[in-house]
Amino acid sequence: MYRRYLLHVSGALTLLATSAGLLSQPSAQPIDQKKPQLVDESGNIRVPSDYRERYRFLGSWAVASENGRGSKEMHVVYASPGAAQTYRNEGSFPDGATLVKEVYETSTGEFTTGTVSRADHLKGWFVMVRDAGNTHQDNPLWGEGWGWSWFDAGQPDKATTVSYRDECLGCHVPARSTNWIYVDGYPSLRK
Numbered sequence: 001m002y003r004r005y006l007l008h009v010s011g012a013l014t015l016l017a018t019s020a021g022l023l024s025q026p027s028a029q030p031i032d033q034k035k036p037q038l039v040d041e042s043g044n045i046r047v048p049s050d051y052r053e054r055y056r057f058l059g060s061w062a063v064a065s066e067n068g069r070g071s072k073e074m075h076v077v078y079a080s081p082g083a084a085q086t087y088r089n090e091g092s093f094p095d096g097a098t099l100v101k102e103v104y105e106t107s108t109g110e111f112t113t114g115t116v117s118r119a120d121h122l123k124g125w126f127v128m129v130r131d132a133g134n135t136h137q138d139n140p141l142w143g144e145g146w147g148w149s150w151f152d153a154g155q156p157d158k159a160t161t162v163s164y165r166d167e168c169l170g171c172h173v174p175a176r177s178t179n180w181i182y183v184d185g186y187p188s189l190r191k
């Protein structure tokens with residue numbers, strides 16, 4: 001009994017010591033000065049280089065294949081740190097919040113769970129950056145409270161989109177009442 005108590009105490013002390021050590025470090029994750037800017041001065045967007053490590057998974061979509069077996073595409077959506085929590089609290093995304101949608105071609109096969117499609121070849125990314133005040137009015141990639149761009153896989157710093165009005169907005173009209181975002185697909189935005 002006594003021995004167990006001792007073990008407990010020393011365990012707690014080690015824990016304390018470790019967290020104190022962590023706290024005394026200047027920063028657990030130093031800011032990388034060389035990290036490329038997500039949005040440059042003229043409003044050009046790039047795919048955030050660290051979204052897979054730092055962003056939060058929001059949800060995924062499976063686009064059914066025409067032959068009735070599995071899915072032909074999978075879309076996996078991530079949000080920048082804190083964006084989902086602010087959405088839950090305030091009902092809208094904060095300025096600068098960034099959403100990344102990966103678009104994958106799939107491969108479908110028989111698994112022990114049934115006929116299953118999995119993400120295979122990455123086709124590219126859709127990226128949206130929240131800008132409630134519409135501060136990039138002369139840039140045709142910005143409007144309706146967002147910056148909008150598509151990037152082919154392998155070119156995360158070179159958007160191919162020329163006009164969000166012609167290439168994005170029409171398809172997002174069904175989600176207009178939720179600030180153009182298809183929020184129903186994202187469980188972590190629900191209260």
Ligand code: HEC
Nearest residue numbers: 061075099101126127128148149150161167168171181182
């Ligand atoms: C063919 C119609 C279509 C076009 C064109 C389109 N979108 Fe979407 N987008 C959708 C739909 C539908 C969803 C949610 C369901 C899905 O992914 O299949 C979506 C989801 C997204 C998401 C995830 C957040 C959300 O709204 O749910 C982002 C980010 C996004 N689109 C950005 C863009 C950008 C940027 C463009 C233009 C470069 C664009 N989209 C063009 C239909 C479209």
